[in-house]
Amino acid sequence: MEVTVVLFATLMRYHPQGEKNKPITMELPEGATINDLIERLGIGENEAKQAFIRHKSRPFDYKLEEGDRVAIFPPVAGG
Amino acid sequence: MDGAAAGRYGKQVLFRPIGINGQAKISAATVTIIGLGALGTVSSSHLCRAGVGRLKLVDRDFVEIGNLQRQLLFDEEDALKRLPKAVAASEKLKKTNSEIVIEHEIADVEPRNVEALVAESDLVIDATDNLETRFLINDACLKNEIPWIYTAALGSTGVVMSIVPGQTPCLRCYIDRLPPAGAIASCDTEGVLSMTTAAAASLQCAEALRLLVGLKPTEGMLYFDVWERSFETFYIDRKDDCPACGLGKYEFLDGTAYSFTTVLCGRNAVQIQPPAESEIDLELLADRLQQAGEASYNGFLLSFKAEGYELVLFPNGRAIIRGTTDEAEARNLYARYIGT
Numbered sequence: 091m092e093v094t095v096v097l098f099a100t101l102m103r104y105h106p107q108g109e110k111n112k113p114i115t116m117e118l119p120e121g122a123t124i125n126d127l128i129e130r131l132g133i134g135e136n137e138a139k140q141a142f143i144r145h146k147s148r149p150f151d152y153k154l155e156e157g158d159r160v161a162i163f164p165p166v167a168g169g
Numbered sequence: 170m171d172g173a174a175a176g177r178y179g180k181q182v183l184f185r186p187i188g189i190n191g192q193a194k195i196s197a198a199t200v201t202i203i204g205l206g207a208l209g210t211v212s213s214s215h216l217c218r219a220g221v222g223r224l225k226l227v228d229r230d231f232v233e234i235g236n237l238q239r240q241l242l243f244d245e246e247d248a249l250k251r252l253p254k255a256v257a258a259s260e261k262l263k264k265t266n267s268e269i270v271i272e273h274e275i276a277d278v279e280p281r282n283v284e285a286l287v288a289e290s291d292l293v294i295d296a297t298d299n300l301e302t303r304f305l306i307n308d309a310c311l312k313n314e315i316p317w318i319y320t321a322a323l324g325s326t327g328v329v330m331s332i333v334p335g336q337t338p339c340l341r342c343y344i345d346r347l348p349p350a351g352a353i354a355s356c357d358t359e360g361v362l363s364m365t366t367a368a369a370a371s372l373q374c375a376e377a378l379r380l381l382v383g384l385k386p387t388e389g390m391l392y393f394d395v396w397e398r399s400f401e402t403f404y405i406d407r408k409d410d411c412p413a414c415g416l417g418k419y420e421f422l423d424g425t426a427y428s429f430t431t432v433l434c435g436r437n438a439v440q441i442q443p444p445a446e447s448e449i450d451l452e453l454l455a456d457r458l459q460q461a462g463e464a465s466y467n468g469f470l471l472s473f474k475a476e477g478y479e480l481v482l483f484p485n486g487r488a489i490i491r492g493t494t495d496e497a498e499a500r501n502l503y504a505r506y507i508g509t
Contacts, residue, residue, distance in 0.1 A: 098392060099326040100359060111397050136348040140405065145389075147405040161403065163392075165344045168323035169208045169298035169359055169369075 091156040092117055095127060098163045101138065118154060125150045127160060132162045139165045177268070179221050191382035192220065194212070196269075198381045199223040201287050202294040203278055203306060205254040206230070208320055208360065209296030210242035211370035212377075216294070217262045223270040224262070227286055229277035229440070230433075230489065231470060231481065239363035243352060251481075253469050277442055277487055278302050282317040282425040283309040292380055293317035294373065300347055300430060301421070305334065307340040308422035310416055318382055319479075320373040324359045325396035327369035331386030332375050338407040339414040343390065347426065364395045430496045438491040439499035447486040454482070460504065478502055 095114040102110040118127065124141045128150065141148055143159040154160070176182075182192050202213050205228035214225060227502050232240070232247040232254055240254075247257040255273040262271050275283060278297070287293050295306055295317055301317060310317040316333040319340055332339050372391060380386060389404040410416045418506045420426040429442040451471040458464035462475030471482040478492035482501060488507060490499040 099235075099323060099328075104294050111394075111399070140403070142403045145401070145403050147403065161171055161401075163403070164302060165348060166326065166328045167298070167300040167303070168319040168359070169204060169206060169296060169321055169366065 091120055091124070091154065093127070093154050093156070093158045093160060095131070096159065096161045097131075098161060098168055101133060101162055101164050104133050106131070113159070115130065121156050123150065124160060124162075125153050127154065128162065131153060133162070137164050138162050177266075180465050181219060186384065187378065187382055191378075195378065195381050196222045197249060198291045198479060199225065199289050200292045200377065200381075201225040201227065201290040202296055202297065203227045203286070203302070204296035205240075205242075206236065206296065206298060206367035207239040207363065208322065208373070209254075209294070210240045210258060211367045212294050212296050212320075212374050213258055213262060214242060214265070215267065215371065215374035216377060217266045217271070219374070220266065220269060221381070222500050224272070225260055225286070225290065225299075226262075226271065226273040227276055227278060228258070228273075229275070229483075229487065230254050231437075235436075239361065239366050241363070241367065246475055250508055251467060251470070251472065254316070256469065258412045262490075271305050275483065276485075277440065278305060279429075279442060280305060280422055283422065286311060287313060287315055288360060290315050294377060295303050295321075296370070296373075298433070300344065301431065302387060303427070304347060304421040307413055308333065308419035311339055311417075312419055316482075318373050318376050318380075318384070320369050322361055322365045322369040325362055326392065326394045327365050327370060327372075328390055328392050329372045329376060330390040331380065331403045333380070333386050334367045337386060337388075337503050338405045340352060340476060341413040342408045343405050344409045345411075368393065368395055428504050430500065432496065433489065436491070437494055438489050439493060439496055441488045441490065441499055443486045449482065449484055451482065451484055451488055461506065473506060475506070476502075480506055 128138050140163045143158050182240045198221050231251045232243045234248045242258050242261045253275045255275045259273040311334045314334045319330045321328050387483050389402040391402050393400045431440045451466050453469050455464040455466040458473045464473045473480045481489045
């Protein structure tokens with residue numbers, strides 16, 4: 091299945107093509123979860139804190155569906 | 170045009186969601202602003218000009234030249250005098266609006282003082298630069314049923330989220346636990362634009378006025394990027410098993426999850442807070458430290474330079490050690506020069 095991923099704030103550095111804000115199109119096996127996707131992108135365990143699908147928060151064990159748009163966030167702590 | 174609409178707050182009163190009634194609520198409100206850096210200098214200026222009746226300003230730090238790029242209330246004289254930010258901000262704001270009450274507190278926000286600092290507040294403004302203090306504010310505000318507005322900024326990106334106890338998710342519904350030291354990016358590595366922090370603080374204060382006039386908070390977490398010019402809102406659910414708002418366990422407030430050493434964002438510095446508060450005669454200590462390096466006292470704090478480091482010490486024993494981000498090294502310098 092094909093999903094689209096957008097990385098936010100400091101996670102942009104994990105963009106495989108280095109294009110930061112550009113959505114990433116990924117091909118994943120059926121039944122893949124948000125965790126699988128985070129691992130595939132090489133994002134550290136403590137760096138991703140929230141994932142949203144169509145702007146709504148989802149747990150990392152959420153099973154992705156064809157065409158999902160996933161937004162992944164780190165904790166933002168500066169000021 | 171009646172009196173209120175022609176006066177100091179005229180343009181704000183003409184804005185219909187506020188009006189004369191809303192302005193009366195703003196004037197009767199007490200707001201505590203925690204942190205007077207890039208976010209807090211802008212937020213305190215907005216809320217002072219908006220006529221919040223009583224502003225309580227809290228900050229642990231002093232002004233330096235490197236702050237001026239983004240901390241919009243301060244100037245070179247403040248940095249040369251190394252004024253505590255709470256003092257410098259309070260002086261500026263009192264000149265801006267003499268009709269409101271402005272109080273300041275030079276203090277680090279910790280488990281033992283946070284409830285006293287937010288007491289009597291209708292709203293708490295988060296203008297801090299680290300997650301640990303935010304978790305502490307989250308605990309104190311949930312426990313005391315005070316709304317607060319989480320606001321953070323890094324690089325060109327920022328987030329703003331209202332947290333109203335009993336109504337909205339809390340910070341720990343969003344970020345369940347403190348990431349290990351060094352796991353997340355800081356202003357040290359990513360930098361931050363003044364446009365990011367000023368935009369974040371402005372969005373925070375619009376939300377503040379909404380809450381103060383009695384409107385519902387806007388929903389979700391706003392994310393923006395000033396460089397890419399994007400704004401998006403994301404929705405988080407309240408978690409029944411959230412330790413803070415779900416289970417009522419205030420792990421940061423009761424001190425079980427709180428540390429007393431903090432690497433300061435963007436500063437190449439570590440703060441040390443001794444577990445037991447003390448009252449140090451800084452003038453006397455400055456004399457003693459003259460033997461070991463360059464020591465001076467400006468009436469508020471002691472500055473001591475040696476070995477390429479600078480130790481800045483406050484009367485209650487709290488110190489900021491500049492020239493390192495290594496917590497163990499900072500503790501060692503503290504023990505050697507200040508004592509434990």
